[in-house]
Amino acid sequence: MTKTILRALAGETLPTPPIWMMRQAGRYLPEYRATRAKAGDFLSLCYTPDLAAEVTLQPIRRYGFDAAILFADILLVPQALGADLWFVTGEGPRLSTITDAGGVAALKPADAVHETLGPIYETVRILSRELPSETTLIGFAGAPWTVATYMIAGRGTRDQGPAHAFKQADRAAFSALIDRITEATIEYLSAQIEAGAEVVKLFDSWAGSLQGADFDAFCVAPARQIIAALKQRHPGVPVIAFPREAKDRYAGFARATGADCVALDNSVDAGWAAAQVQTDGCVQGNLAPGHMVTGGQALIEETRAIVEAFRAGPHIFNLGHGITPDADPEHVALMVETVRAR
Numbered sequence: 001m002t003k004t005i006l007r008a009l010a011g012e013t014l015p016t017p018p019i020w021m022m023r024q025a026g027r028y029l030p031e032y033r034a035t036r037a038k039a040g041d042f043l044s045l046c047y048t049p050d051l052a053a054e055v056t057l058q059p060i061r062r063y064g065f066d067a068a069i070l071f072a073d074i075l076l077v078p079q080a081l082g083a084d085l086w087f088v089t090g091e092g093p094r095l096s097t098i099t100d101a102g103g104v105a106a107l108k109p110a111d112a113v114h115e116t117l118g119p120i121y122e123t124v125r126i127l128s129r130e131l132p133s134e135t136t137l138i139g140f141a142g143a144p145w146t147v148a149t150y151m152i153a154g155r156g157t158r159d160q161g162p163a164h165a166f167k168q169a170d171r172a173a174f175s176a177l178i179d180r181i182t183e184a185t186i187e188y189l190s191a192q193i194e195a196g197a198e199v200v201k202l203f204d205s206w207a208g209s210l211q212g213a214d215f216d217a218f219c220v221a222p223a224r225q226i227i228a229a230l231k232q233r234h235p236g237v238p239v240i241a242f243p244r245e246a247k248d249r250y251a252g253f254a255r256a257t258g259a260d261c262v263a264l265d266n267s268v269d270a271g272w273a274a275a276q277v278q279t280d281g282c283v284q285g286n287l288a289p290g291h292m293v294t295g296g297q298a299l300i301e302e303t304r305a306i307v308e309a310f311r312a313g314p315h316i317f318n319l320g321h322g323i324t325p326d327a328d329p330e331h332v333a334l335m336v337e338t339v340r341a342r
């Protein structure tokens, strides 16, 4: 029998939505913290296939999620293109910055990324052997705009100011950077699929700060280009797109990009999305991650309301963004139980 996630992605309405969770392998789990300590640091964990596969499997063992997401990070692509990358504990990622056209020109060609990313493909191969037969393996990458914001600023930014400033100052160089990331992403996701990823997800975490024509040029167009190339190389492999904080631009996003499913952040009203987004196909989401910290009756009621809002069409239950390190693993169990009690 076909896996539940693949059925939902093909447009089937299921009696119980399949479920997985953004950042399901992470610091809220004691077993993750133990494996990360064994690896030494986050990047070593990403590049050690046995350990990366182990942390991918941990939430599957604990909760029986319908999908496993490859353990890696969206910032491995900039690193593979030649950026320096490190993580400051308690703060987040740091990268060497790109400040002008010369910085873009100095990047490696897209097909060079495989030299760095080989261990990630090995993690995928291990997982496709070791996952339970009912569990879908999801590969992923960052979308070009979101990845570019980190490459330009060298870190996470509240309003993506440095990337917007670069885009204003030198649109040609900025477009060249987006194009390079787009090509690298096609290479990276194709290789993940060849290694055994059954679905891929494109994370555009900062899509919400692109307005008007910029949203079309730097969020929609690159997603469409990546999805078209993947569909040509790997027909039948579904793609989930996550244009976080896209607000009313979630409507029509699947049609505009060719995505099989749109992942909704938790600022989106589920009733609105059922009427405006789910009409085009599968949707994923969108419980607020804060419920994994607070738990209780509010978690149960909000989980039920989301299942109810999307029950007439194809739906994959998920959080509206990543689970946070202060979440309680028992609350995750309560969410899974509530979804599956339907």
Ligand SMILES: Cc1c2[nH]c(c1CCC(=O)O)Cc1[nH]c(c(CCC(=O)O)c1C)Cc1[nH]c(c(CCC(=O)O)c1C)Cc1[nH]c(c(C)c1CCC(=O)O)C2
Pocket (backbone or CB within 6 Å): 021, 022, 023, 024, 025, 026, 027, 036, 042, 069, 070, 071, 072, 073, 074, 075, 091, 092, 093, 140, 156, 203, 205, 322
């Ligand atoms: C923007 C972004 C990044 N990474 C990612 C995004 C897009 C999704 C989103 O909006 O959250 C995506 C990502 N990052 C990670 C995964 C693995 C799979 C999963 O379990 O979801 C995925 C899919 C592991 C990770 N990536 C990171 C961790 C924590 C690292 C640790 O163990 O110390 C994990 C488990 C680190 C990371 N990586 C990134 C940041 C900003 C940080 C620091 C913030 C934080 O610590 O949460 C970049």
